[in-house]
Each structure stands twice: as C-alpha cells, then as structure tokens.
Amino acid sequence: MTRAPEPEEISDVAGLLEELFRLSRRLTPPGNYSLTVYSALASLKRHGDARLTALAAHEGVSQPSMTQAVGRLKREGLVQQVPDPSDGRAVLISITDTGLAALAARSQRRSEGVAELLAALDATDQHSIIAATGALRRLIDAVPDQRPDGK
Amino acid sequence: MTRAPEPEEISDVAGLLEELFRLSRRLTPPGNYSLTVYSALASLKRHGDARLTALAAHEGVSQPSMTQAVGRLKREGLVQQVPDPSDGRAVLISITDTGLAALAARSQRRSEGVAELLAALDATDQHSIIAATGALRRLIDAVPDQRPDGK
C-alpha cells in the first residue's frame, strides 16, 4: 500500500478533475456570481484579508480581472476595500458580514445538491469520497499561487 | 461504516467541489479551448456521437452556446457534423481523429500537472484519492442531464 501511483492512476485522477468541472458548473445556477468571484470570497473567509494582487495570484487570474471581480463585490457590499496603512500603493480586501451570509447561503444550496447526488451512491462509495476529502483539499493546497508575471 | 453521511461531511464535499474549480483552471493554460469545449469533446469520445441538443443538455449549457462551441471545433477539424438520416431537423456530432489526438495531448499535459501535485502528498493521501476516483466518477454520472427548458 506504499507503492507510488501508476501512470494510469494519475491519468484517471486527471480525467476525473476534468469531469468534476462539469459537476461544479451544474451546482452553480446561472445568474449567480461566477465561480471565480465565489472562490475569491471563500478565500477571503478562509485565509483572511488579502491584497488584490495576492488574491489574483491565488485564484490564478490577472490583476485587472480581479480588480473587476472585487469591484462588483464591493458595489454589492460583499467585500470592503481599504488602503493598506503600511503601503500607500496597496489595498486590503476583506469580506463583510453580508459577504459571509452570501457565502453561507450559497454553501447551503450547494450542499443540498451534493446531498442528492451522494444519496444516489451506495454506502461504500459515499464513504470513500468522504474519506478522500481531506486528501483532495491538500491536493488543492499544493497548487502554487501564480506569480504575477510568470517569472 | 454503514452510517449515512453527516451534514458536516456533505458540506465538506460541497466546499471541496468549489475549490476544485480553482485547481481545474490552473491546469488549463489560457489560450486553449475552454473547459466546456473540452468537456464536450471528452463526452463525444466517451459516449459516442450525439445530437447538439443532447450535448448541450449533458454539459449544462444552452443550445446556442453549444452551437457556437461545436462551430469552433468544426472549423478546426476536431469534430464533424452530419445530418441525422432519421430526422431532417437534427444533426449528429462526432469526434474526428484530430479531435481524439487533441484530447490525448491535453490529457497528457494535465496528467503531468496532476502528477506534480500528487507528488507533494504523502502516500496515504495519494492512495485515498486514487481509491475514491471510481466513486467520484459515479457521483458525476449521477448528475442528470439538464432538460432543455427546465420543465
């Protein structure tokens, strides 16, 4: 049980990740915020306040894209943007109570969708998925933040 | 080991799916085809020829969106589109050898990225992810195709 993953197992995982995107979209009704916007919001909740550049690097989008995403969140009161007292160039983005509530509502809806899907599986499958969530989260955390200029 | 999943476990899985999108984007260099385009292409390979409407329903996008996606794939020779002999209104989309090759090249690149990420995990995590791939694929297959009109 300590052998290294075989190439076929790795490509299985890679193919799976591709298909999971489809699932992720289906759990996101159109008309809501984009996946990126929510991902950024979730990141602010999980990791605390962040600079715009750091947020863009973490989400893997360009700085201007994040400027626009944050602009929208700001207009709708889900985040606040304050100047960084220690650096006149920088701004700090933080999630508001409204933002936390929006995130919670969305999580609730998504959980309901996932619960329905899980219910279609047998107990063995359910438990192997649940057993793998921690590992998958660590897999995601292994994704390095993008360097702004790709250097 | 046969108890039903608890609410917290379900929301863990749901939260994970949200974060997977970030990973998915990071595995997709910009400038390539969109995730949807590749998802449709993979679906054609896996399930065989399909009507445009069926493809749109399976991917969870509108019919016009799929018309455009297929149009692009057609222009670049990755799919073929032929009239359905049994129904003059319908068309059948099929993947070409060029399309299969493009899919294989992309899978190769993504597998390399996934291999790097997996290498950052310990053996226990690696194996719990690999052990869950079958179950996760069945979870995805449990997603119903979208009705064109949402009825």
Next chain:
DNA sequence: TATTGTTATACTCTATAACTATA
C-alpha cells in the same frame, strides 16, 4: 526602477429571444 493597482480595449463564453426548417 520596481511594484500596486486601475483604465482602455478586445475576444471568448454564455444567455435569451427571434427565426427557419422539419416532424
């Protein structure tokens, strides 16, 4: 000079509505 962030501009993806052709 380098970094942080915004503005300008263009392209892709997506949706809804209106349309054509066939069942």
Next chain:
DNA sequence: TATAGTTATAGAGTATAACAATA
C-alpha cells in the same frame, strides 16, 4: 403545434497593454 438547430444581440469574464501613484 412542437422540436432541432441557427442567428442576432447583449452581458459577464478574461487577457494584454498602457497608465498613475507609491516604494
């Protein structure tokens, strides 16, 4: 009438390039 698909149009998301302000 209903269904399969396309065309028209608009809005969101994204990128690169050029810019302003600060370090």
